[in-house]
Amino acid sequence: MADVLQQVVSGIASGGVYALLALALVLIYRSTGVVNFAQGEMAMFSTFVCWELLDRGLPYWVAFFLTLAISFVGGVLIERLVIHTVSRSQALTVVTVTIGLLILLNGAAAWIWKGEQRTLENPFPSDTFDVGGVVIAAQDIGIIGVSLAIVVVLWAFLQRTRVGLALRAAALNPESSRLHGVRVSWMLALGWGLAAVLGAVAGILVAPTQGSFDQNLMLPVLIFAFAAAVLGGLDSPIGAVVGGVVLGVVLNLVGAYIDFFADLRLPAALLLILGILLLRPNGLFGRSVVRRV
Amino acid sequence: MQVPLLELEDVEARYGAVRALHGITLDVGERQVVSVLGANGAGKTTTLRAISGTVRRSGGLRFDGKALPRSPEAVARLGIAHVPEGRGTFAELSVDENLKLGAYTRRDRSGYASDYEEVLKHFPWLAERRDQQAGTLSGGEQQMLALARAFMARPRLILVDEPSLGLAPLIVKQLFDVLRTWIDEHGMSALVVEQNANVALEHSERGYVLEVGRVAVEGTADELRGNESVRKSYLGY
Numbered sequence A: 001m002a003d004v005l006q007q008v009v010s011g012i013a014s015g016g017v018y019a020l021l022a023l024a025l026v027l028i029y030r031s032t033g034v035v036n037f038a039q040g041e042m043a044m045f046s047t048f049v050c051w052e053l054l055d056r057g058l059p060y061w062v063a064f065f066l067t068l069a070i071s072f073v074g075g076v077l078i079e080r081l082v083i084h085t086v087s088r089s090q091a092l093t094v095v096t097v098t099i100g101l102l103i104l105l106n107g108a109a110a111w112i113w114k115g116e117q118r119t120l121e122n123p124f125p126s127d128t129f130d131v132g133g134v135v136i137a138a139q140d141i142g143i144i145g146v147s148l149a150i151v152v153v154l155w156a157f158l159q160r161t162r163v164g165l166a167l168r169a170a171a172l173n174p175e176s177s178r179l180h181g182v183r184v185s186w187m188l189a190l191g192w193g194l195a196a197v198l199g200a201v202a203g204i205l206v207a208p209t210q211g212s213f214d215q216n217l218m219l220p221v222l223i224f225a226f227a228a229a230v231l232g233g234l235d236s237p238i239g240a241v242v243g244g245v246v247l248g249v250v251l252n253l254v255g256a257y258i259d260f261f262a263d264l265r266l267p268a269a270l271l272l273i274l275g276i277l278l279l280r281p282n283g284l285f286g287r288s289v290v291r292r293v
Numbered sequence B: 001m002q003v004p005l006l007e008l009e010d011v012e013a014r015y016g017a018v019r020a021l022h023g024i025t026l027d028v029g030e031r032q033v034v035s036v037l038g039a040n041g042a043g044k045t046t047t048l049r050a051i052s053g054t055v056r057r058s059g060g061l062r063f064d065g066k067a068l069p070r071s072p073e074a075v076a077r078l079g080i081a082h083v084p085e086g087r088g089t090f091a092e093l094s095v096d097e098n099l100k101l102g103a104y105t106r107r108d109r110s111g112y113a114s115d116y117e118e119v120l121k122h123f124p125w126l127a128e129r130r131d132q133q134a135g136t137l138s139g140g141e142q143q144m145l146a147l148a149r150a151f152m153a154r155p156r157l158i159l160v161d162e163p164s165l166g167l168a169p170l171i172v173k174q175l176f177d178v179l180r181t182w183i184d185e186h187g188m189s190a191l192v193v194e195q196n197a198n199v200a201l202e203h204s205e206r207g208y209v210l211e212v213g214r215v216a217v218e219g220t221a222d223e224l225r226g227n228e229s230v231r232k233s234y235l236g237y
Helices: A002-032 A039-055 A060-086 A091-112 A138-160 A162-172 A174-179 A184-210 A218-232 A237-257 A259-279 B044-052 B072-077 B095-102 B109-122 B139-152 B169-186 B197-202 B221-226 B228-235
Strands: A128-131 A134-137 B006-015 B018-028 B033-038 B056-063 B080-083 B157-161 B189-193 B206-211 B214-220
Touching: A002 A039, A002 A134, A002 A138, A002 A162, A002 A184, A002 A218, A002 A237, A039 A060, A039 A091, A039 A184, A039 A218, A060 A091, A060 A184, A128 A138, A134 A138, A138 A162, A138 A184, A138 A237, A162 A174, A162 A184, A162 B095, A174 A184, A174 B072, A184 A218, A218 A237, A218 A259, A237 A259, B006 B044, B018 B033, B018 B044, B018 B056, B018 B189, B018 B214, B033 B044, B033 B169, B033 B197, B033 B228, B044 B056, B044 B072, B044 B080, B044 B157, B044 B189, B072 B080, B080 B139, B095 B139, B109 B139, B109 B169, B139 B157, B139 B169, B157 B169, B169 B189, B169 B197, B197 B206, B197 B221, B197 B228, B206 B221, B214 B221, B221 B228
Parallel strands: B033 B189, B033 B206, B080 B157, B157 B189
Antiparallel strands: A128 A134, B006 B018, B006 B056, B206 B214
């Protein structure tokens, strides 16, 4: 039993990372109606930025928050300079552009950082705690704590501030929002900035758990995040968080007890995406809205 | 003569290649309610959209003597609230959040609070429905919510598109009464597009009748009521 709980805790930790990236996907999907395939690569790029800052000798948390700020600006710029120019096109065009961005960012990172394996500093101690026979890694607690803090801050921003309300309104009803003076196109850019920040945190948290990383760090994580977002419902932030945690725990448990499954985690995630899209396209929390006219 | 609050001079508007307005000239004075009447397709809705910038337009558009900006956001920030066709409800958001969005351009917290209280006085049922999803309100309630959102912006001019559409006569009368009262009490003006000419003229100082994108008749409410062709075509007696 203790063994199972141990697997659950580390499953929640990896699920927290999936949840952050899934939230980023949901944030952009809600406002633009497209899945941002470049989300993982944006996160990978941010992780390299963090590595670079640390390599130049900045203290860990200074580098961490500086990376978030740079990522935010980067996300806003990507929306303004790239996505905005195709925003009036069909969804397929925008999706294609995000796939282009994926390739571009991957190539750029390989070029800038020479495609070598890098090691990102781990902010958490390698200690373990024994809680009633359950061995819990400090790193897992750290990852869960940071993910939770980010989710709470994002929730408070969206639900409790004037700009957060405008951001949600712009996603739900852009035309009416403009009539109320909301600068809708800037709200979209703000959404991309926030998504980039979420991705950056996910990348910075996940990189140390892998030992070393290169420009392909986030490709598998993006698949898991996408599965989490689809599971929760692509338009539901709560769904993204729940989906991420559920996926993390389930994959971890199955992987721990069924030997060959460790290699099948990615195909399993893809199968999950396919299954949900076929059987329950709204996911667990995707809302169907009541509308009267 | 005093400069009107809103002046349109020879305004044209088009949807793609289709021209919807062929040179509209009208004005709305301070503290006036002006109605725009006409059949379907006469260009009533387009006239409002031309003012708020949600359709491509050309010609002279002046608000308070200054040219109107092109983007809807900028027009809204000047103090023009547009209650659009379809009511513009944020269906997924709560009633309370809808009202907050109405006041989005405002920075004065105390003014917001007192206006909120006043809106609740006119629409008492809003108070108990604060947390309800706005999309679950009935059509009449959503129309009232749309008006309330516009009031919350404390605009100088309110544009209202067919408030009577699909609503029972009693509710229509209530809506117009509240609109008239609010405008008089706060020194605002309104330009109201309406098919129901009787109710509209009853609550207006002046009116315009549009036919195929042009002003066909204009005058005070009494003049329009006395005009035989207007009476036959739009008032039904």
